[in-house]
Amino acid sequence: MTSIFIFSLTAILEIAGCFAFWIWARENASGWWMLPGVACLIGFAYLLTQIDVSHAGRAYAAYGGIYVVASLAWLWGMEGARPDFWDSVGGAICVLGTLVILFGPRAVAS
Template identity: 40%
Template structure:
């Protein structure tokens, strides 16, 4: 149950961080305006809060593992939101990052 909760939290964090960054990008780079930037800043703030809900108490571990989720999630966001088509190297890199994330977060550790 803890792993399932952790995975849901990582996916939620990715949604808010990547979505927030995309909104800021759209507001500035695509000239969509200050409302988009403001929504992006709010989403990024929510990401910061969601990350604290992880069951592991180690900040460095959580953020390091989240990096793998961020890499794969960013590629997925690009596919969905911008029509980006990752190549085999993008996909290979994302898989490597997700495997690294799983090792960092879910490897058995001695107490």
């Protein structure tokens, strides 16, 4: 799987997991919402370990841009609030940062 695909699936799981807790805590929904929330967050944590980079911190940093864009897609698709111009600009900047982190040239260790 490519890094972008893994990051995208990871973001969906993280957002869904956090959203389940949001519904429980903020909307006074049943505690049963926490079960799929925990399952999604476990899947998120596992998938993030599958990124092909040399250091965990680099995977987390690169993931951040994909998470931002996925959050804006969730905002629009699941919550019905269309991202505005500034959301779109910010998301594009974050994706650019992700691409630089993932594909920027690295010095060869001697």
